[in-house]
Amino acid sequence: MLKNKNIIVALTGSIAAYKAAELVRLIKKSEAEVRIIMTDAAKEFITPITMQALSGNPIHSNLLDMEAEAAMGHIELAKWADAIVVSPCSANTLAKISQGLGSDLLTAVILASEAKVFLAPAMNQQMWNAQITQENVVRASSLGHKILGPGEGEQACGDIGSGRMLEPEEIFAALEAFSLSLLEGKKVLITAGPTQEPIDPVRYLSNHSSGKMGYALAEAAEAAGASVTLVSGPVNLRASSSIEVIDVVTAKDMFAEVKRSIEAADIFIGCAAVADYSPVNTHSQKIKKNLNENLLLELEPNPDILKFVSENYSNKTIIGFSAETENVEDFAREKLVAKNLDFIVANDVSRNDIAFNAAENEVLIISKDKTKALAKASKILVAHQILNYIHQDSLLH
Ligand SMILES: Cc1cc2nc3c(=O)[nH]c(=O)nc-3n(C[C@H](O)[C@H](O)[C@H](O)COP(=O)(O)O)c2cc1C
Numbered sequence: 384m385l386k387n388k389n390i391i392v393a394l395t396g397s398i399a400a401y402k403a404a405e406l407v408r409l410i411k412k413s414e415a416e417v418r419i420i421m422t423d424a425a426k427e428f429i430t431p432i433t434m435q436a437l438s439g440n441p442i443h444s445n446l447l448d449m450e451a452e453a454a455m456g457h458i459e460l461a462k463w464a465d466a467i468v469v470s471p472c473s474a475n476t477l478a479k480i481s482q483g484l485g486s487d488l489l490t491a492v493i494l495a496s497e498a499k500v501f502l503a504p505a506m507n508q509q510m511w512n513a514q515i516t517q518e519n520v521v522r523a524s525s526l527g528h529k530i531l532g533p534g535e536g537e538q539a540c541g542d543i544g545s546g547r548m549l550e551p552e553e554i555f556a557a558l559e560a561f562s563l564s565l566l567e568g569k570k571v572l573i574t575a576g577p578t579q580e581p582i583d584p585v586r587y588l589s590n591h592s593s594g595k596m597g598y599a600l601a602e603a604a605e606a607a608g609a610s611v612t613l614v615s616g617p618v619n620l621r622a623s624s625s626i627e628v629i630d631v632v633t634a635k636d637m638f639a640e641v642k643r644s645i646e647a648a649d650i651f652i653g654c655a656a657v658a659d660y661s662p663v664n665t666h667s668q669k670i671k672k673n674l675n676e677n678l679l680l681e682l683e684p685n686p687d688i689l690k691f692v693s694e695n696y697s698n699k700t701i702i703g704f705s706a707e708t709e710n711v712e713d714f715a716r717e718k719l720v721a722k723n724l725d726f727i728v729a730n731d732v733s734r735n736d737i738a739f740n741a742a743e744n745e746v747l748i749i750s751k752d753k754t755k756a757l758a759k760a761s762k763i764l765v766a767h768q769i770l771n772y773i774h775q776d777s778l779l780h
Pocket residue numbers: 394395396397398399422423424425472473474475476477505506507510
């Protein structure tokens with residue numbers, strides 16, 4: 384809940400501006416106060432009267448307006464806010480914020496405010512992937528602003544790629560996590576992605592894990608106030624700059640990094656799809672093709688990271704993930720018991736619409752005496768729900 388919080392929702396000139404209407408509705412429903420800032424361009428995409436009616440307050444738009452300054456001027460607005468969410472955030476406004484401009488009301492308020500700033504970029508994939516935009520994202524993130532998304536998929540212009548604004552529910556979940564600060568002061572260690580087990584300098588054994596669920600958990604935990612370390616296998620994702628990312632390749636590397644970081648952690652989330660086996664011998668040169676005989680690979684078991692953590696650190700909250708293709712709940716519960724975990728999150732990786740590489744997930748959270756089913760939703764929403772549930776279960780040590 385955002386009860387009694389003061390939230391500025393700022394809209395910029397993007398086709399996704401209509402989604403801000405739903406975001407404002409969600410924030411109002413949670414009994415927060417909302418003020419709206421609209422850039423001039425935003426007003427071309429959704430009418431100020433709509434946003435005024437939804438927020439129940441006059442729209443703020445002009446910086447150099449005597450009347451506006453005489454009422455709630457930019458400094459008052461800046462002081463009033465607990466959080467500022469720029470949704471949608473255009474490439475133009477992102478560039479201004481990251482460079483410290485204050486050339487319109489929105490950027491001047493952000494400069495003058497101590498409120499937490501959330502930026503939900505929305506733009507064509509080419510604009511998003513432009514080197515300068517990516518540099519601006521890194522800069523804005525290093526200033527402490529939280530970048531929410533963007534998502535990927537089909538865009539208004541017909542392109543497919545990254546740049547879609549997150550859905551209002553996903554942005555609201557991040558605001559709520561920040562407001563509740565459920566994990567304030569906690570240290571969370573998360574593993575994510577696949578591991579790669581080299582056969583020779585060219586080939587490796589791996590799996591289909593994209594790392595999206597682990598990265599979503601890292602973002603959700605960070606939004607909830609935790610300090611997060613993410614030990615990540617090879618993936619194509621980038622975490623917020625406030626998250627410490629340790630890149631690894633093999634299961635043995637991941638194990639070594641977990642052993643190095645686990646002592647300081649309060650909560651361990653083993654979300655990586657760690658390879659169970661690795662080749663006994665890694666060839667130093669590429670194995671030459673010989674079609675006249677079979678190639679036999681001898682594999683040895685990798686260290687069981689989750690088991691190591693639960694056997695040696697039972698004072699910590701330990702959450703495992705279980706990827707199953709059949710008997711999902713039974714197999715996951717067996718793993719929970721065998722590894723003495725506090726929770727196991729089970730997903731069905733035989734489905735194409737969820738789990739491996741998909742944007743969405745549908746999971747069961749299993750603890751010793753109960754099972755909680757979470758409905759299919761984006762991985763970031765599922766991540767927030769997992770952390771909220773675990774907190775509510777008040778099992779955090
Ligand atoms: C139809 C249309 C759609 C647009 N959609 C976006 C968008 O989704 N993201 C974006 O960064 N810019 C978009 N633009 C360009 C911005 O509106 C433009 O850069 C504007 O200067 C942004 O101003 P602001 O950041 O002050 O709101 C769009 C422009 C048009 C004409």
